Amino acid sequence: MSGVLIVGGGHGGVDVAFALRERGYSGPVTVLDKSGFVPYERPPMSKSWINGAGGPTELALRGHDAFVDANIELMLGCEVSGIDRDRKVVETSNGSLEYSALVLALGSSPRKLQLSGASLGGMHHLHTLEQASALRDDLASATSVGIIGAGFIGLEIASSVAKRGIPVTVVETAGRPMPRTASEFTSAYMRARHEDAGTEFRFNASVQEIVGQSGRVSRVNLSDGAYVDADLVVMGIGAVANGGWVRDFGLDFDNGIVVDSTLRTKDPDIFAIGDCARFMDDEGGATRLESIGNAADHARRVAATIAGTTVPLPDVPWFWTLQAGVRLQMAGRVDRVEEWLPTGSVESNSFSVLGWRSGKLVYGESINSPSDHVAIKKLLAENAAPTLAVLRPIAEMGLKAAIKSLA
Ligand SMILES: Cc1cc2nc3c(=O)[nH]c(=O)nc-3n(C[C@H](O)[C@H](O)[C@H](O)COP(=O)(O)OP(=O)(O)OC[C@H]3O[C@@H](n4cnc5c(N)ncnc54)[C@H](O)[C@@H]3O)c2cc1C
Known part of the structure; x- marks a missing residue:
């Protein structure tokens, strides 16, 4: 049945x-x-869930009944390993399945540390529910925790661990938290919040080896001779x-499954979306x-394409993270920023930092200010932001007040 x-x-x-169902597609899904x-x-796995007692159902995206009600067949425990594009069939651990349109939404996997000691007991990654459960169980008896990497997930976990009162140290090769994904301004603010909450940092530090005792991690050795004691x-x-395996079936893979701006691979009946897709953005990058x-965003556009309904324009990219009691929300493209402009005041613990390229708004991050985040998304979507030169002199009054004063 295709x-x-x-x-x-x-x-x-x-x-x-x-x-697909919302758009009236009535074929098999x-x-x-x-x-x-x-x-x-x-x-939630890196935020509240690892500190709570909830089970898998607490994390369910939709209950089983929702799939039944929408006539969507769910095949769990079924791994796909191949595609016969001529016959339009995928090979799975449960046998062959036909398709008329195939959507690859394979996600991503944690980057592995190639170091001695990386597979000792007490060493964790966090990406799947199994890994989250293992981490939560192990945290129950941990006495000191090391986190390698001050990106979003590392910092969220550090924050959850600090909340439990367990000593936690974050090791980061760069000189600040979230080095590639946040402004220096926001990094400095977040660093202070994490330190207030009890997290320690080792910046400009790289891990040389993981040392164990009786098969379990006991210490993280750094390349400058310092070390961090940690039993988790x-x-x-x-x-x-x-999805690197798609290469074997004639599709392109280069840091992700290669798709065009409509999320199609070079096979017109095969799409790739989400973390696994390397797509062409609005500037052709x-x-x-x-x-x-x-x-x-990818999901609703591909569903509209397959259902034959009007395809919405791409959404402004957005992200959120919760760390050390702070809600940090981002909109736009941080990799395009050439110049930063903080708006509002740090003392209020609610402000935004805007990113500009050639005087034009391309990105904004909001700290404890969901309404600023909404405003930034709207300004970016409508290409309606004032220029940097106009906003700079009045930035101190805060984003919303500044925009209002210009209206
Ligand atoms: C701990 C954690 C915290 C996060 N926090 C945030 C956050 O605060 N904000 C935010 O915006 N994003 C966050 N993210 C990122 C976000 O979860 C991902 O970007 C999102 O899940 C991507 O969706 P996806 O459908 O592409 O992939 P996923 O949701 O990862 O789903 C991919 C699925 O494909 C399955 N799969 C893979 N290969 C095969 C195969 N060959 N056969 C069958 N099935 C296969 C996998 O089992 C998996 O279930 C977080 C991620 C993690 C891990």
Whole structure:
């Protein structure tokens, strides 16, 4: 029975399935996932979930009944390993399945640390529910925790660990937290919040080896001779796109499954979305993003294409993270920023930092200010922001007040 086959029942895959039904697609829709769990949310796993007592159902993206009600077939514990593009069939651990349109929503996997000691007991990654459960169980008896990498996931975990009162140290090769994904201004603010909450940092430090005792990690040795005592270590050094195997079936893979601006691979019946997709952005640049916003945006556009309804314009990229009691929200493209402008006051603990290229707004990050975040997304979507030269002299009054004063 052909129809739409979606490989990967994560955020993007599940969104495509339901968006197809919302757009009136009435053919068969099947979601396959190698995981045995009903599709679940990942963001809470590094935030409240690892400190709580909730089970997998607490993380479910949609209950089992929602799939039944929408006539979406869910095949769990089913791994896809090949595609016969001529016959339009995928090979899975449960046998062959036909498709008329195939959506690859394979997600990403944590980057692995190639160091001696990396596979000792007490060493963790956090990407799947199994890994989150293992980390939560192990944290119950941890006495000191090391986190490798001061990116979003590392910092969220550090924040959760500090909340439990367990000593935690974050080791980062760069000189500040979130070095590639936040302004220096915001990094400095967040660093202070984490330190207030009890987290220690070792910046400009690289890990040389992981030392163990009786098969379990006991220490992280740094290349400058210093070390961090830790009987539990989480590696948060980024992620790589899944799906390199598609090369064997004639599709292109280069830091992600290569798709065009409509998220199609070079095979017109095969799409790739979310973390695993390397797509052409609005400026024709090859891009890969890892965020819920990106997966949701890709999903609704591909669903509209397959259902034959009007395809919405790409959404402004957005992201959020919760760390050390701070809600940090981002919109736009941080990699395009040439110049920064803080707006509002740090003392209020609610402000935004705007990123500009050639005097034009391209990005903004909001600290404890969801309404600023909404305003930034709107300014970017409508290309309606004042120029940097106009906003700079009045930035101190805060973003919304400044925009209002210009109206
Ligand atoms: C701990 C954590 C916290 C996060 N926090 C945030 C946050 O605060 N904000 C935010 O915007 N983003 C956050 N993210 C990122 C966000 O979760 C991802 O960007 C999003 O899940 C991507 O959706 P996706 O559908 O592309 O992939 P995923 O949701 O990862 O789903 C991919 C699915 O594909 C399945 N799969 C892979 N290969 C195969 C195969 N061969 N056969 C069958 N199934 C397969 C996998 O089992 C998986 O279920 C977080 C991620 C993690 C891990």
